[in-house]
Amino acid sequence: MHIxxxxxxxxxxxxxxxxxxxxxxxxxxxxxxxxxxxYDVGTATLDEELHGLSDEVLNKTDVxxxxxxxxxxxxxxxxxxxxxxxxxxxxxxxVLHSGHFSKVFKKxxxxxxxxxxxxxxxKERLWVVxxxxxxxxGIGEYIELQQEEMYGEHFDIPAPDELxxxxxxxxxxxxxxxxxxxxxxxxxxxxxxxHETYPTYHNKEIQRVISNAVKWxxxxxxKRPVYGNxxxxxxxxxx
Amino acid sequence: MHIxxxxxxxxxxxxxxxxxxxxxxxxxxxxxxxxxxxYDVGTATLDEELHGLSDEVLNKTDVxxxxxxxxxxxxxxxxxxxxxxxxxxxxxxxVLHSGHFSKVFKKxxxxxxxxxxxxxxxKERLWVVxxxxxxxxGIGEYIELQQEEMYGEHFDIPAPDELxxxxxxxxxxxxxxxxxxxxxxxxxxxxxxxHETYPTYHNKEIQRVISNAVKWxxxxxxKRPVYGNxxxxxxxxxx
Amino acid sequence: MHIxxxxxxxxxxxxxxxxxxxxxxxxxxxxxxxxxxxYDVGTATLDEELHGLSDEVLNKTDVxxxxxxxxxxxxxxxxxxxxxxxxxxxxxxxVLHSGHFSKVFKKxxxxxxxxxxxxxxxKERLWVVxxxxxxxxGIGEYIELQQEEMYGEHFDIPAPDELxxxxxxxxxxxxxxxxxxxxxxxxxxxxxxxHETYPTYHNKEIQRVISNAVKWxxxxxxKRPVYGNxxxxxxxxxx
Amino acid sequence: MHIxxxxxxxxxxxxxxxxxxxxxxxxxxxxxxxxxxxYDVGTATLDEELHGLSDEVLNKTDVxxxxxxxxxxxxxxxxxxxxxxxxxxxxxxxVLHSGHFSKVFKKxxxxxxxxxxxxxxxKERLWVVxxxxxxxxGIGEYIELQQEEMYGEHFDIPAPDELxxxxxxxxxxxxxxxxxxxxxxxxxxxxxxxHETYPTYHNKEIQRVISNAVKWxxxxxxKRPVYGNxxxxxxxxxx
Numbered sequence: 001m002h003i004x005x006x007x008x009x010x011x012x013x014x015x016x017x018x019x020x021x022x023x024x025x026x027x028x029x030x031x032x033x034x035x036x037x038x039y040d041v042g043t044a045t046l047d048e049e050l051h052g053l054s055d056e057v058l059n060k061t062d063v064x065x066x067x068x069x070x071x072x073x074x075x076x077x078x079x080x081x082x083x084x085x086x087x088x089x090x091x092x093x094x095v096l097h098s099g100h101f102s103k104v105f106k107k108x109x110x111x112x113x114x115x116x117x118x119x120x121x122x123k124e125r126l127w128v129v130x131x132x133x134x135x136x137x138g139i140g141e142y143i144e145l146q147q148e149e150m151y152g153e154h155f156d157i158p159a160p161d162e163l164x165x166x167x168x169x170x171x172x173x174x175x176x177x178x179x180x181x182x183x184x185x186x187x188x189x190x191x192x193x194x195h196e197t198y199p200t201y202h203n204k205e206i207q208r209v210i211s212n213a214v215k216w217x218x219x220x221x222x223k224r225p226v227y228g229n230x231x232x233x234x235x236x237x238x239x
Numbered sequence: 240m241h242i243x244x245x246x247x248x249x250x251x252x253x254x255x256x257x258x259x260x261x262x263x264x265x266x267x268x269x270x271x272x273x274x275x276x277x278y279d280v281g282t283a284t285l286d287e288e289l290h291g292l293s294d295e296v297l298n299k300t301d302v303x304x305x306x307x308x309x310x311x312x313x314x315x316x317x318x319x320x321x322x323x324x325x326x327x328x329x330x331x332x333x334v335l336h337s338g339h340f341s342k343v344f345k346k347x348x349x350x351x352x353x354x355x356x357x358x359x360x361x362k363e364r365l366w367v368v369x370x371x372x373x374x375x376x377g378i379g380e381y382i383e384l385q386q387e388e389m390y391g392e393h394f395d396i397p398a399p400d401e402l403x404x405x406x407x408x409x410x411x412x413x414x415x416x417x418x419x420x421x422x423x424x425x426x427x428x429x430x431x432x433x434h435e436t437y438p439t440y441h442n443k444e445i446q447r448v449i450s451n452a453v454k455w456x457x458x459x460x461x462k463r464p465v466y467g468n469x470x471x472x473x474x475x476x477x478x
Numbered sequence: 479m480h481i482x483x484x485x486x487x488x489x490x491x492x493x494x495x496x497x498x499x500x501x502x503x504x505x506x507x508x509x510x511x512x513x514x515x516x517y518d519v520g521t522a523t524l525d526e527e528l529h530g531l532s533d534e535v536l537n538k539t540d541v542x543x544x545x546x547x548x549x550x551x552x553x554x555x556x557x558x559x560x561x562x563x564x565x566x567x568x569x570x571x572x573v574l575h576s577g578h579f580s581k582v583f584k585k586x587x588x589x590x591x592x593x594x595x596x597x598x599x600x601k602e603r604l605w606v607v608x609x610x611x612x613x614x615x616g617i618g619e620y621i622e623l624q625q626e627e628m629y630g631e632h633f634d635i636p637a638p639d640e641l642x643x644x645x646x647x648x649x650x651x652x653x654x655x656x657x658x659x660x661x662x663x664x665x666x667x668x669x670x671x672x673h674e675t676y677p678t679y680h681n682k683e684i685q686r687v688i689s690n691a692v693k694w695x696x697x698x699x700x701k702r703p704v705y706g707n708x709x710x711x712x713x714x715x716x717x
Numbered sequence: 718m719h720i721x722x723x724x725x726x727x728x729x730x731x732x733x734x735x736x737x738x739x740x741x742x743x744x745x746x747x748x749x750x751x752x753x754x755x756y757d758v759g760t761a762t763l764d765e766e767l768h769g770l771s772d773e774v775l776n777k778t779d780v781x782x783x784x785x786x787x788x789x790x791x792x793x794x795x796x797x798x799x800x801x802x803x804x805x806x807x808x809x810x811x812v813l814h815s816g817h818f819s820k821v822f823k824k825x826x827x828x829x830x831x832x833x834x835x836x837x838x839x840k841e842r843l844w845v846v847x848x849x850x851x852x853x854x855g856i857g858e859y860i861e862l863q864q865e866e867m868y869g870e871h872f873d874i875p876a877p878d879e880l881x882x883x884x885x886x887x888x889x890x891x892x893x894x895x896x897x898x899x900x901x902x903x904x905x906x907x908x909x910x911x912h913e914t915y916p917t918y919h920n921k922e923i924q925r926v927i928s929n930a931v932k933w934x935x936x937x938x939x940k941r942p943v944y945g946n947x948x949x950x951x952x953x954x955x956x
Contacts, residue, residue, distance in 0.1 A: 350805065412947070468834060468835065469833040469867065472887065
């Protein structure tokens with residue numbers, strides 16, 4: 001089981017506030033937490049060759065974690081297509097926070113993925129609405145974050161296959177903040193928190209959710225189904 | 240198309256605050272609003288014979304609206320079974336507010352239907368999360384109620400077939416406040432607002448949602464499917 | 479309420495077998511049946527200017543019906559984007575048969591939309607699995623078609639919001655043949671039957687399903703939600 | 718992780734055909750296969766004291782497997798209530814074949830759970846419709862059973878949370894034969910095959926599905942949520 005944590009890695013280079021919170025980058029913080037849970041983890045970032053997502057890397061990745069924000073348009077369409085194809089083949093995908101607007105997520109959803117937002121450092125509570133779900137393993141009734149960016153409904157996504165968390169925000173908004181989807185052989189989890197100017201990915205409960213999600217999204221032993229022209233009718237009847 | 244609005248009708252008789260808000264009872268307020276939309280509407284209450292739900296009434300009812308709170312246990316099991324059977328046959332059912340704990344709703348859900356609650360007259364916002372849904376026809380992005388009882392997650396229901404509204408409460412809670420279900424040939428809508436000490440059912444937007452829901456839940460032209468022993472295999476092959 | 483029936487309209491021009499079954503084109507047959515149900519219906523085809531889907535036509539269309547097969551790649555990306563945008567705005571979309579592989583449907587689904595197929599003129603039965611659904615209004619327990627092309631699982635689609643019909647085929651396959659989805663403000667129905675060499679769209683029950691689906695998919699009174707930067711926190715707290 | 722396999726265990730005592738196929742009972746066959754996968758497994762049967770489901774047994778059971786057919790009504794309501802309560806608390810439940818009509822399943826579903834059936838020893842194919850689902854781990858595109866009882870739609874269940882398998886039958890019927898549900902903290906899987914007169918539970922693929930399902934349905938580290946009167950509004954605001 002190999003995890004790749006992908007990060008745009010731009011805010012950390014430009015904004016001292018962000019690099020102070022995440023001296024090893026957002027990807028570094030997430031990868032370190034996953035390593036502590038015993039996972040084999042690599043990282044990849046936008047400005048590496050092929051954004052760090054060569055065929056070799058993608059093919060060995062069982063679950064890909066994605067964080068992006070200000071440079072979605074710089075991600076090459078060819079890489080986006082390969083990531084989407086790998087999800088269809090069974091690779092898990094964890095999309096974090098502003099990754100809702102990534103090309104990869106939008107392509108897999110078929111909607112605009114737009115939402116309301118406000119940067120006011122307000123309180124967020126992520127309520128567990130599916131207490132049977134393995135992604136909530138070991139998590140209490142809600143996770144409280146003292147300061148986060150607000151994301152509010154309407155969130156323009158397909159109705160999730162499973163709604164796991166719902167967020168409350170101080171300013172009057174709610175949000176479907178933990179959503180699962182299945183596309184082809186692949187499992188996808190969108191998880192809302194993680195604005196770059198707050199230490200959200202150092203929060204133990206947030207780390208736990210991401211770790212649970214990685215486990216949940218891991219591929220099973222299964223090839224892509226066979227599509228196209230099927231066995232002739234006659235041969236079936238003769239059986 | 241005939242609508243029956245069922246109300247426990249106890250708070251109105253005991254509590255002057257409630258009878259002042261609802262001089263014709265909660266059922267009267269809801270029925271009057273539905274009549275203004277052109278529906279043929281009757282009412283029924285707990286203390287009537289058979290709770291007002293004789294076979295004749297149930298058989299002609301296309302959509303039943305249900306409000307109950309302090310006397311769920313006084314509803315006879317025989318009537319509950321008949322209501323459930325009618326839902327399976329195609330009768331629509333709109334369950335309001337504290338009706339979440341009615342025998343009828345619990346029996347149709349298969350869960351405890353429990354939740355968190357607080358009576359503090361706090362602000363509620365019901366956000367539309369499914370903007371394509373006919374139950375939200377003509378409603379803005381959210382409905383704001385200045386004072387309501389809080390209902391909070393975890394709400395112990397099956398994952399709704401469709402999640403239409405999500406509530407925000409001043410005190411820090413969220414709630415799945417507009418949920419659809421299908422049971423047999425029948426359509427069910429649970430709608431959260433309507434504590435007896437607030438004038439919620441006089442609110443034009445709340446009335447609109449209930450009216451939309453009645454339309455959505457109305458039966459189609461269809462008998463119950465045939466169950467049991469099927470046509471023999473031979474006769475099918477001979478066709 | 480204005481319906482536009484879009485057809486690729488190529489088989490009818492090349493294959494006498496098809497033009498004999500559909501002398502007015504597949505679009506003509508579908509449009510005529512919808513007109514008999516009282517709808518205001520226009521048609522549009524691939525080889526017309528802008529594929530017959532000018533801004534004017536799209537903007538006045540409440541529900542778009544789509545049939546395509548051998549020329550999906552000839553549909554311009556610009557028109558595809560406009561159709562998708564209109565669905566997000568609330569236009570209903572009924573995708574028929576081989577339209578599963580249209581650019582429009584694939585873009586809205588986020589999957590390959592691939593499937594198994596066999597042209598052997600075998601028997602199909604479409605079983606109603608959601609007897610409460612308005613799309614099944616007036617339809618019996620199943621629709622039987624004596625000859626159809628087989629489409630078999632795995633059908634590479636997102637799990638439908640609602641599964642309405644499931645098909646049985648003589649040769650041993652099953653298929654999710656009536657599926658609803660919601661994307662933005664728009665409602666989508668995929669309906670399987672309708673290979674060009676069989677008179678499927680002359681079948682009264684198939685016509686009834688399409689007519690029911692058009693009604694179900696019609697837009698409600700609602701603007702696109704407001705996305706982007708929300709009201710400041712301070713102004714909310716002052717309220 | 719402790720599994721309990723519950724079986725009515727009546728056919729095996731009365732019908733030599735059945736006891737020949739299942740000399741250790743249906744429960745024995747299922748339990749043996751689960752033991753081979755390394756699970757700690759016990760069994761319980763109807764005619765034992767408390768049907769073998771004492772508080773002690775239920776409290777230590779992580780996943781309960783249920784097979785019943787001709788004696789559903791003999792299962793005591795008190796035990797049914799305890800099983801349902803344990804599911805709400807997080808115990809997994811695998812309901813097999815004619816268990817669709819068990820009191821436990823019906824109570825958890827809120828529907829009649831009725832269906833069409835035919836005993837004609839016909840061929841069944843269970844197609845995988847969700848190739849990402851862990852319950853299908855290691856299973857091919859479909860499982861073929863040469864002889865089974867037919868169960869056909871309409872199957873009167875709530876729309877499954879996840880539809881995993883769909884069955885095809887020789888005689889013209891289809892069936893939603895692998896369905897997941899969540900009730901409270903518990904996960905439920907209904908799996909269709911297993912008529913007592915066929916050696917279905919000796920089939921390696923069927924055993925694999927049941928083993929996968931047990932793993933999928935296992936409880937997570939989570940208490941029942943707290944329900945009832947919530948923290949006062951004032952105390953929240955003071956925080």
